[in-house]
Amino acid sequence: MSERNVRVRFAPSPTGYPHIGNIRTALFNWLFARHSGGSFIVRIEDTDVSRKVKGAIEAILDGLRWLGIDWDEGPDIGGDYGPYFQSQRLDIYQKIARLLVADGYAYYCYCSPGRLAKMRAEMAERKESTRSYDRHCRNLSQEERDKFEAQGITPVVRFKTPLDGETSFNDLIKGEVTFDNSTLDDFVLLKSDGYPTYHLANIVDDHLMEISHVLRADEWLSSTPRHILLYSALAYEPPLFTHLPMILGSDGSKLSKRHGAVSITEYRDQGYLPQAMINFLTLLGWSLDDRTELFTTEELVRHFSLERISKTGAIFSQDKLMWMNGHYIRNMSPGELREHLLPFLEKHLPEEVKRPVSREYVQQIIPLIQERLTTFKEAADQFAFFFIDQPDYEPDLLLGKKLTREAAIAALVDALTQLRKLTFEASSLELALRPLASELGMKTGDFFGLLRVATTGSTAAPPLFQTMAVLGKDKCLKRIEAALDKLRR
RNA sequence: GGCGCAUUCGUCUAGCGGCCUAGGACACCGCCCUCUCAAGGCGGAGAUCAGGGGUUCGAAUCCCCUAUGCGCUACCA
Numbered sequence: 374m375s376e377r378n379v380r381v382r383f384a385p386s387p388t389g390y391p392h393i394g395n396i397r398t399a400l401f402n403w404l405f406a407r408h409s410g411g412s413f414i415v416r417i418e419d420t421d422v423s424r425k426v427k428g429a430i431e432a433i434l435d436g437l438r439w440l441g442i443d444w445d446e447g448p449d450i451g452g453d454y455g456p457y458f459q460s461q462r463l464d465i466y467q468k469i470a471r472l473l474v475a476d477g478y479a480y481y482c483y484c485s486p487g488r489l490a491k492m493r494a495e496m497a498e499r500k501e502s503t504r505s506y507d508r509h510c511r512n513l514s515q516e517e518r519d520k521f522e523a524q525g526i527t528p529v530v531r532f533k534t535p536l537d538g539e540t541s542f543n544d545l546i547k548g549e550v551t552f553d554n555s556t557l558d559d560f561v562l563l564k565s566d567g568y569p570t571y572h573l574a575n576i577v578d579d580h581l582m583e584i585s586h587v588l589r590a591d592e593w594l595s596s597t598p599r600h601i602l603l604y605s606a607l608a609y610e611p612p613l614f615t616h617l618p619m620i621l622g623s624d625g626s627k628l629s630k631r632h633g634a635v636s637i638t639e640y641r642d643q644g645y646l647p648q649a650m651i652n653f654l655t656l657l658g659w660s661l662d663d664r665t666e667l668f669t670t671e672e673l674v675r676h677f678s679l680e681r682i683s684k685t686g687a688i689f690s691q692d693k694l695m696w697m698n699g700h701y702i703r704n705m706s707p708g709e710l711r712e713h714l715l716p717f718l719e720k721h722l723p724e725e726v727k728r729p730v731s732r733e734y735v736q737q738i739i740p741l742i743q744e745r746l747t748t749f750k751e752a753a754d755q756f757a758f759f760f761i762d763q764p765d766y767e768p769d770l771l772l773g774k775k776l777t778r779e780a781a782i783a784a785l786v787d788a789l790t791q792l793r794k795l796t797f798e799a800s801s802l803e804l805a806l807r808p809l810a811s812e813l814g815m816k817t818g819d820f821f822g823l824l825r826v827a828t829t830g831s832t833a834a835p836p837l838f839q840t841m842a843v844l845g846k847d848k849c850l851k852r853i854e855a856a857l858d859k860l861r862r
Numbered sequence: 863g864g865c866g867c868a869u870u871c872g873u874c875u876a877g878c879g880g881c882c883u884a885g886g887a888c889a890c891c892g893c894c895c896u897c898u899c900a901a902g903g904c905g906g907a908g909a910u911c912a913g914g915g916g917u918u919c920g921a922a923u924c925c926c927c928u929a930u931g932c933g934c935u936a937c938c939a
Binding site for chain 1: 863864865866867868869873874875876877885886887888889896897898899900901902931932933934935936937938939
């Protein structure tokens with residue numbers, strides 16, 4: 374097996390949005406494939422008809438594409454091992470299920486969902502250690518079977534799990550894991566609607582598609598002995614298993630919607646960079662050493678190794694993601710940043726702002742906002758004052774803590790007369806305004822603070838003179854006049 | 863309940879018997895820079911390595927027990 378080429382797969386189920394945890398699994402598979410020069414395959418596990426969600430496949434694939442994760446075989450591009458939709462491989466699973474029954478490794482079960490539910494309820498009530506199928510149909514006589522068939526019941530196919538012995542396997546990160554067969558139940562292989570369960574389809578396809586390594590989430594560890602048993606019943610050679618630590622929510626349980634955004638597309642829409650997501654997600658469960666944590670994708674591919682995947686689940690830290698995203702934004706060229714930012718501004722700036730948003734103008738504000746950004750969507754709100762007509766704020770904001778109304782008015786009036794005479798460049802603005810502060814008997818900080826609120830509507834903004842220069846004389850004078858109005862009212 | 867996996871600063875992690883009086887990063891606090899906010903620089907606080915037994919000259923690192931957490935326990939994946 375180890376001599377074989379690396380062939381790994383990402384096998385999402387189209388039952389919802391592209392969950393961050395699933396995407397991370399895809400990412401690890403992809404990194405491993407690219408690192409070892411193997412193949413990365415996408416296979417759609419659409420065997421649950423009732424839970425199928427329209428548009429889910431495209432959303433998942435889009436998420437991967439956005440991150441730059443590409444595949445060598447898959448639903449859209451095909452490949453030598455297709456089809457890559459399990460719903461198109463039903464005949465294969467059915468044939469193998471029949472084979473398993475014929476060989477005595479599986480059997481037909483006619484139990485109704487109702488009987489099963491009742492049985493489990495009773496078991497729970499009696500506090501029995503086992504809460505799974507009671508093997509009612511495991512040893513049905515031909516006669517009994519005929520009776521059920523005559524009633525028109527479509528059976529499911531169940532695996533005939535060995536009653537004793539144990540099953541163990543060597544997980545590449547967990548090591549040797551052993552289960553008593555007696556703790557395993559006779560799980561369903563083929564449902565009554567003719568679709569296979571995960572267990573059957575997974576094993577059959579991994580074998581047929583010559584998958585060499587299975588890297589999947591930790592939650593699968595418990596079903597691995599069933600899979601091993603199936604491989605052996607089918608006389609297939611099992612792949613190498615690696616169970617990945619899970620991504621957890623802030624309370625330490627499996628990351629889910631109640632923890633906040635869990636779909637990769639939400640992060641895209643909030644204005645996170647693919648590079649930041651890749652870097653961050655990889656570090657949730659993998660590390661190179663004791664200090665490196667900023668990686669390009671190429672570096673990740675170069676260094677990635679199964680041995681350095683950690684064993685424990687990791688809590689998803691929004692804080693660190695935001696820091697990392699800010700880091701990548703700061704490292705962009707102004708032109709790149711502008712192109713990334715523009716669509717977000719178009720979409721999220723207040724309606725009153727004329728569209729299309731001016732590229733040249735955005736180019737001008739980039740140097741002022743670049744180091745202040747953490748996400749693009751946030752920029753549309755935080756720096757809207759650059760675009761709108763008049764910022765909206767409470768008059769008291771102009772006064773701050775120590776300024777009296779009279780002093781503020783006097784300062785703004787003087788500033789206005791000075792400003793009217795000036796050309797709006799950062800240097801000339803500073804040259805005129807700095808002395809004015811002392812003439813007014815104000816500290817520069819207080820005076821500039823006042824002007825900052827008047828011109829931007831906020832106490833926190835990029836450097837004042839540059840901001841005013843970009844805003845332009847006309848806008849600044851109008852805003853200061855408006856500020857005076859607020860104070861006099 | 864049963865089975866399985868896990869357990870190092872609040873969080874992500876380094877550590878695979880002596881280099882550890884446990885290193886880095888995010889977050890937090892302070893200082894510097896400074897017109898505010900950031901960014902950046904410097905510094906600080908923060909983990910008796912879940913607890914208890916062993917093994918060893920020596921254990922965060924190996925073994926056992928306990929506790930806790932998480933996962934699985936569907937005709938879902």
